[in-house]
Amino acid sequence: MTTARVVQALGDDVSTDVIYPGRYMATVLPTETPQFAFADLGAFHAQLKAGAVPAGSVIVAGKNFGCGSSREQAVSTLKGHELVIVASGFARIFLQNAVNLGLRLVEAPGAAASEGDELEIGPAEVVNRTTGRRYAVRPLPAARQAIVDAGGLIPYTRRRLLERAATR
C-alpha cells in the first residue's frame, strides 16, 4: 500500500505524442529523455523540469493511456520522474514497455481524481482519500508480472540467456 498525491488529471486516449512528442525522438537514452516529458503541456512540463514533482506522484487518466507509437521514450521519460500512472486502461505496447522498463502502472477502471487528491494504492484497490471513492485494480497477467518481478526485461532476458547457455 502506498499513498501518493495526484499531480495531473488527464482524460481518455492520452497519446505518446502528448507524453513524448515525436520531435524529441532523436533523444533515446533513458538518462536523457526525462527533460522532454509532456513537452507540450506547458505548466506540468515546467513543474517536471524544475524537479518540483516528488517521486511517486500520480497521473490519473482515462481509457487507452499511451496509445499510438511504440516509442519507448514515452515510458522512460515518465520512469525518469518516478511517476505512477493510474488509468482506466492502457494501450498494449505502452503497457508492455512499462512492464519491461519498470514504470509502475495501475489499471483501475473508472478511477477518477482531481489534481491534489490523495490516493491510497494497494494491490487490489485504489482509494481516493479525498473523495472517499474506491476502485478495483486489475492485476497484471502472471506472464507480465514475472518480468516485473525479475526487475524488468533486461535482467529477465539476461537470466534466460545464461540459463540457455547452461543447458547447452
Add this chain to the structure above:
Amino acid sequence: MGMTVVQKILARASGRNAVAVGDVVEPAVDLAMSHENAALVINQFLEVFRGTGREAAVWDPSRIAIVFDHRVPAESPKTATNQKKVREFVAANGIAKFHDIRGDRGGICHQILPENGYVRPGAVVVGTDSHTTSHGALGAFAFGIGATEMASVWTLGYAVNVEVPATIRVDVRGALPDLVEPKDLILHLVGKLGAAGATFRVLEFHGEAIRAMPTSGRLTLCNMSVEAGATAGIVPADAETLRYLRDEAGVRDAIEPVTPDPDATYERVVDVDASALAPQIACPHTVDNVRPVSEVAGKHVDQIVIGSCTNGRLDDLATAARILRGRTVAAGTRMLVFPASGRIYQEALAAGYVADLVRAGAVVMNAGCGPCLGVHEGALGDGEVALSTTNRNFKGRMGNPASEVYLCSPAVAAASAVSGTITDPRQGGAR
C-alpha cells in the same frame, strides 16, 4: 477446436500442435525490424550482455532488418550520429537486410519489407514501430514492440511471454465504390470499434471486398488496425498474396499460406457493407473521431500531405495523379507528397505521376516518414489545418499542438488540394 490464423501461426512458431486464447507462448521470430530507433535497441542489447562475460552477438543476423525512414536525410547532428552508430553495428554484425538513405532501395520500413519479399505468410514479425501491424497484409502475424523487447529478441530469437490474443473477424461484403478506398474502410472501422475497441485483439479480414483488394490496400487496412488498439491486423494469404510475392516482391522459394479453420472461434464478428461506404475523414484529435467527408466539406486546408506507410504506394499516387492531372493546387494551400519507397518513386516517375503532381504544384519529397510524426519537414503554423493520408491526428502529431490534423484517403486529399477545402472526390475535383 478450430484455430484462427494467428493461433495457427503462434502454434507453429512455438512448437505446439494447438494454442488457445490466453495461453502464454514464446514464438520464434522470423523477422525483427527496426528503424532509427535501432540506436536505442543497440544500447539495450549491450546492456543485456553486460556482466555476463559473454560477447554480445545477435541470434541470427539474417532475420534482422533495419530501415532508415523516420528522419531521412538526417535533420540534425544527433540523428546523423545515431544513424552512424547503427551503420557501424550493422557492418560489425553482418546484417544484410539494411536499407540506408538511398534513392533506389531506401524507403519506409513498412513498404521496404513487403517489396523485398522479407515477409511471408505464416511468419512471426516484430518491429519497433507500432505500424508493424501493416505486414499482416501478407498473412503474417506482425506486431509492434518497444526497443528493450527488441533487444530481448535480438538476444534470444523469440518473443518472451506473448499471450495468444482473441480475434475479431471483420467481414467486408460487396465492392468499394469508385473513389472510395481501403483508407475509407479502415477509418470507418476504427470509428466503429473505437480507439481501444480492439486492444489485445487481432482483426482478421475477410469478405469479397478484401479478396478483390490489392496488397497495397490490404497494407493500409492492417497498418491502421493498431488505431483501434489491435495487436495485429491480418488478411489470410490468398491468390493475390501469392501474385504480389511472386510478381512484385520477386519471391522464388516455397510459400505456404495459412488459413483459419472453418470452425475457428472468434470473439465477435463485425460486418461491413463496402458498397454502402462514402469517403470518410478522421477529425482532430483522435483517429476514432470519424465522419463522412460530407459533414466537414468546405473547411479550408493549409497543407495537404499524401504519403506515409499508410498511403504512399503506387496505387495511392496514381489516384492523386488521376485527380490532379492538368489541374492546380489551390492558392493558399500547400501540397506535399512522400512516396513510400525509392522503388515506388521510380515507378511513379516512369508512369508520369510525379510529373502530373509537380506540374499541379505539389512538392514531391524523398521517400520517408516526413511530416507524419512532426519530426522534420512540413511543420504546421499555429492555427493551421492539415489534411493528410497518414495514420494519426493526435494533438501535436505533426509537431505543433496549436494545429489540427484531419486524416483521409488519397482521393479526398487530392480533390481537396484542387479546391483548397475539404472535398468529397465524388462531388468535386475527380473525373
